[in-house]
Amino acid sequence: MLMTGVLMLFCQIPGCAELKPDLLDAYLERELDWAMFIELPGSNHYLNYAGSQLYPLTIMRINFRAFGRGTGAPGDSAKIYEELWYHKGKPVGSRRYSQLDIPTRHIGAIVVGAIDNKNEQSQAVANALVRLVLDLQLKKISPAIVLVPNGSYDQIAEGLGRYNFVPDILGLDGPQMSIHLRSYPQNKEHYFYYSKRN
Numbered sequence: 001m002l003m004t005g006v007l008m009l010f011c012q013i014p015g016c017a018e019l020k021p022d023l024l025d026a027y028l029e030r031e032l033d034w035a036m037f038i039e040l041p042g043s044n045h046y047l048n049y050a051g052s053q054l055y056p057l058t059i060m061r062i063n064f065r066a067f068g069r070g071t072g073a074p075g076d077s078a079k080i081y082e083e084l085w086y087h088k089g090k091p092v093g094s095r096r097y098s099q100l101d102i103p104t105r106h107i108g109a110i111v112v113g114a115i116d117n118k119n120e121q122s123q124a125v126a127n128a129l130v131r132l133v134l135d136l137q138l139k140k141i142s143p144a145i146v147l148v149p150n151g152s153y154d155q156i157a158e159g160l161g162r163y164n165f166v167p168d169i170l171g172l173d174g175p176q177m178s179i180h181l182r183s184y185p186q187n188k189e190h191y192f193y194y195s196k197r198n
Helices: 002-012 026-031 118-138 150-161
Strands: 034-039 057-066 079-087 090-096 108-112 143-149 178-184 189-194
Touching: 034 118, 057 118, 079 118, 090 118, 108 118, 118 143, 118 150, 118 178, 143 150, 150 178, 150 189
Parallel strands: 034 108, 108 143, 143 178
Antiparallel strands: 034 057, 057 079, 079 090, 178 189
8 A cells, every 4th residue: 555655656756857867856855765866878988999899888877865755854965876887788897886775665766867779778777677676675675666768668678578577467476576667758657577487
């Protein structure tokens, strides 16, 4: 019931398209305990030389911000949690800058920024989402929603399928790890559940 109420709040998110990596947004601060922002800064110049085996390289920066919801405090500033590097949608490196200090059962969201190269970057984003959701689940924390750009929704959903996340819980047994994916600004959405069968 609590989760349903939280998800209903996201039906009214104003200006998702305007969310930035600093996660300074009054609505998010009021309704959530934390948020992450996956930023894909331009990286076409990295490792771009003759004979390079890792070009093109997609660099993904994940920012994290804890909010002071319910405390009257303004919350923390956004900080870099992790950087991930991908080549053709496959992980080739990472660097963690900080630890996640999120109390168990706090409600949050993951927001994906603009994606330029829909195929390769969407595959990389799908991998990053699975990694983040697993990291959070191990700490008994679950994002209420993952917001992705409308134009990349189908590619990211397809990418989740490569990691055995299916859009139908029928036939799945026991507790399920899930990802609630929603596009912005058009609100296309679905739940994806992890399945061992594939």
